[in-house]
Amino acid sequence: MKVSVDSNVCQGHTLCAMTAPDLFVLSDEDGHASAVGGDVPPNREAAAREAARTCPEQAVVLS
Amino acid sequence: MSIDQVNPAPAGDDARRQPRIDVDRHSTVWRTEFRTLSDDLPANAPIAWNETYGGYWMVTGNKEVFDIVRRADVLSNDNDIHFERNGYDGIQIPPPPREQRVVRGGILEMDPPEQRYYRNVMNPYLSPAAVARWQPVMDELVRACLDDHIESGRIDFVDDLANIVPAVLTMAMLGLPLEDWVVYCEPSHATVYTHPDSPEIVRVRELQNQMGMRAMQSIAQLRTDPRPGLIDGLIKADISGHSPDDMEVLSQVTLLIGGGFDTTTALTAHALEWLSENPDQRERLVREWEELRDSATEEFLRYYTPAPGDGRTFSADVEIDGKQFKEGERLWVGWATSNRDPGLFEDPHEIKLDRKGNRHSSFGLGIHRCIGSNVARATFKTMLKGALDRMPDFVCDPAGAVHYDTTGTINGMKHLPATFTPGKRLGPGVTETVAGLQRIVDEQRLAEPVTARKQARLTD
Numbered sequence: 001m002k003v004s005v006d007s008n009v010c011q012g013h014t015l016c017a018m019t020a021p022d023l024f025v026l027s028d029e030d031g032h033a034s035a036v037g038g039d040v041p042p043n044r045e046a047a048a049r050e051a052a053r054t055c056p057e058q059a060v061v062l063s
Numbered sequence: 064m065s066i067d068q069v070n071p072a073p074a075g076d077d078a079r080r081q082p083r084i085d086v087d088r089h090s091t092v093w094r095t096e097f098r099t100l101s102d103d104l105p106a107n108a109p110i111a112w113n114e115t116y117g118g119y120w121m122v123t124g125n126k127e128v129f130d131i132v133r134r135a136d137v138l139s140n141d142n143d144i145h146f147e148r149n150g151y152d153g154i155q156i157p158p159p160p161r162e163q164r165v166v167r168g169g170i171l172e173m174d175p176p177e178q179r180y181y182r183n184v185m186n187p188y189l190s191p192a193a194v195a196r197w198q199p200v201m202d203e204l205v206r207a208c209l210d211d212h213i214e215s216g217r218i219d220f221v222d223d224l225a226n227i228v229p230a231v232l233t234m235a236m237l238g239l240p241l242e243d244w245v246v247y248c249e250p251s252h253a254t255v256y257t258h259p260d261s262p263e264i265v266r267v268r269e270l271q272n273q274m275g276m277r278a279m280q281s282i283a284q285l286r287t288d289p290r291p292g293l294i295d296g297l298i299k300a301d302i303s304g305h306s307p308d309d310m311e312v313l314s315q316v317t318l319l320i321g322g323g324f325d326t327t328t329a330l331t332a333h334a335l336e337w338l339s340e341n342p343d344q345r346e347r348l349v350r351e352w353e354e355l356r357d358s359a360t361e362e363f364l365r366y367y368t369p370a371p372g373d374g375r376t377f378s379a380d381v382e383i384d385g386k387q388f389k390e391g392e393r394l395w396v397g398w399a400t401s402n403r404d405p406g407l408f409e410d411p412h413e414i415k416l417d418r419k420g421n422r423h424s425s426f427g428l429g430i431h432r433c434i435g436s437n438v439a440r441a442t443f444k445t446m447l448k449g450a451l452d453r454m455p456d457f458v459c460d461p462a463g464a465v466h467y468d469t470t471g472t473i474n475g476m477k478h479l480p481a482t483f484t485p486g487k488r489l490g491p492g493v494t495e496t497v498a499g500l501q502r503i504v505d506e507q508r509l510a511e512p513v514t515a516r517k518q519a520r521l522t523d
Binding site: 011012013014015017026028031053054055056057058 | 133183187191192193357420421422423424426428429430432436437513514517
């Protein structure tokens with residue numbers, strides 16, 4: 001599984017990083033999120049799904 | 064020629080503006096019947112034409128809120144107080160009378176690209192990384208508020224804690240004198256809860272005027288004698304080749320104060336009241352604080368939704384979710400009802416401290432997401448933890464708790480007295496602490512944007 005954040009949709013709610021701080025990094029300047037990158041470790045796939053489900057803007061993309 | 068041919072609009076509009084409801088959000092019914100309304104409206108009339116206040120679209124269902132409010136291409140937040148653009152009325156329904164609108168509500172009553180330029184200026188003061196630097200100051204303020212009352216065994220969680228911490232912190236972040244929090248505090252809350260027909264309104268307007276004049280004096284002073292903070296950032300901002308004048312700076316300051324004070328107070332008071340009424344859940348929150356801190360905060364945000372909704376104006380004709388909207392029509396977006404949608408939230412009327420997938424919209428959705436959300440969360444958590452740690456057996460007095468009569472603007476509380484087993488003071492009270500923090504804020508230039516100063520520094 002790969003995870004990414006659609007930067008056109010993210011508005012900086014920060015819930016993804018709150019849910020899975022190891023998978024997302026927030027910009028110092030505006031708090032908008034991006035994925036740390038690479039494959040999601042198998043034991044973190046549930047956390048990635050949870051982050052996607054929680055995002056108010058539905059900006060977290062799983063593939 | 065029949066009347067219909069002369070003026071066909073009403074028939075067409077009547078057909079389009081369905082279903083019709085008659086719900087006065089500024090009456091007590093909206094608060095007392097909220098649970099019933101939040102079951103009924105999203106299920107049966109998620110997008111409805113509300114006939115009150117001249118008529119407006121009211122969207123209450125979660126899916127519909129999500130689909131509509133993120134359409135910044137067809138919605139306007141503009142409060143065009145001088146009729147320079149389309150004459151739109153901003154985010155309040157009903158809007159205040161034109162003669163009372165001195166400034167618009169900052170970026171919340173602006174559209175892009177102007178809104179984005181200002182937001183980019185303010186973000187580096189309010190991002191998670193920027194806010195984290197203020198944690199030692201928040202801790203110190205909470206300690207001082209609690210110390211003023213810890214020996215007596217009595218506190219009013221609104222007047223003595225939840226009103227003070229956000230107010231002083233906001234002063235510090237803006238770059239205003241910290242002690243001025245008293246000038247801004249009362250009018251910021253009283254403006255929200257005082258009914259325009261109440262005799263009290265005269266005094267509230269007077270306090271509001273004093274607040275506005277003090278802010279203008281401070282902005283002028285900061286131009287000649289710069290100090291770090293949001294106001295300094297706004298004064299020096301390049302808004303597409305234009306430098307904001309004092310009134311434009313005041314507009315943003317008004318939003319940051321108006322948006323930051325009453326909302327955080329409301330959330331904190333409601334959470335403390337609920338924890339007093341649910342001692343088993345309080346024990347659990349104390350015991351599992353590290354595990355539950357974030358999920359509990361998001362759950363209180365969802366359940367108590369401090370700002371129940373916001374207005375918009377359609378800036379173009381558009382069809383969304385099968386409804387035809389026309390340019391110029393008003394829209395009210397119900398965050399609070401959306402937050403109780405059973406399709407998205409299991410047992411929506413229950414507070415579950417460990418709720419997962421809490422996709423609430425209490426900070427709004429889309430480009431106008433509350434810019435102070437990170438400050439709100441951090442101050443809330445600090446106040447809650449302080450009360451739980453130092454007054455662990457507090458009991459709120461239901462007879463003394465005063466909720467706002469109406470929740471059309473903010474779901475707030477005026478007073479929340481509580482008693483607890485007295486404890487020991489740890490340091491000076493609020494007045495002395497605020498004076499000490501002022502020196503630290505100045506010496507260490509704490510209010511710089513995160514782009515200039517990344518690390519938190521300890522207070523002395």
